[in-house]
Amino acid sequence: ILNVEQSPQSLHVQEGDSTNFTCSFPSSNFYALHWYRWETAKSPEALFVMTLNGDEKKKGRISATLNTKEGYSYLYIKGSQPEDSATYLCASLDNYGQNFVFGPGTRLSVLP
Amino acid sequence: DSGVTQTPKHLITATGQRVTLRCSPRSGDLSVYWYQQSLDQGLQFLIQYYNGEERAKGNILERFSAQQFPDLHSELNLSSLELGDSALYFCASEGANTGELFFGEGSRLTVL
Numbered sequence: 719i720l721n722v723e724q725s726p727q728s729l730h731v732q733e734g735d736s737t738n739f740t741c742s743f744p745s746s747n748f749y750a751l752h753w754y755r756w757e758t759a760k761s762p763e764a765l766f767v768m769t770l771n772g773d774e775k776k777k778g779r780i781s782a783t784l785n786t787k788e789g790y791s792y793l794y795i796k797g798s799q800p801e802d803s804a805t806y807l808c809a810s811l812d813n814y815g816q817n818f819v820f821g822p823g824t825r826l827s828v829l830p
Numbered sequence: 831d832s833g834v835t836q837t838p839k840h841l842i843t844a845t846g847q848r849v850t851l852r853c854s855p856r857s858g859d860l861s862v863y864w865y866q867q868s869l870d871q872g873l874q875f876l877i878q879y880y881n882g883e884e885r886a887k888g889n890i891l892e893r894f895s896a897q898q899f900p901d902l903h904s905e906l907n908l909s910s911l912e913l914g915d916s917a918l919y920f921c922a923s924e925g926a927n928t929g930e931l932f933f934g935e936g937s938r939l940t941v942l
Binding site: 750752754760761762763764767807809811817818819820821822823 | 832863865871872873875878886888920928929930931932933934935936
């Protein structure tokens, strides 16, 4: 089973601050890296699916980068808003396409 | 609405009992994943099916089993239930084109 780690575990920022989180995953047998946003009392929803080393993806104020050689991905949120408060999960899929393992998540709280 | 349907939404039962959780994936998706989220834990991968066949197995207890039927719906069977099995059980189907996971709303199991 893959070991996917995320840091920090939780984060409190003020509205308007920019922030970023880290996801670490095994670089061997890498196939894909996913980011999900999980709001309280809801189900996780996909933000990004990334496969290539050097990939950069953006959706509004949220962006992500991928380094498959060293096994990490960053998620950036620019100008955080209270509605960004959620747990952000990353998940790694190996190239056997068989193990889709989630990290423990980073819980973001944006204070107005 | 992700298009993934899980039933029941809530279930309360006693230790030693057996329950079945049901998942209908999005139309056209062949792959179904089951995850367990216990209190203060992240999403723990249990098992994956693809087009009726078991494809990957995570930390699934021997008391638990699953299957995917010809119509692609899946069932997770939990037997000899223990207090520690109380959790939120998510099913997700994998988008055939995007590879992202679409989650159901989860089935909350409470074992008393």
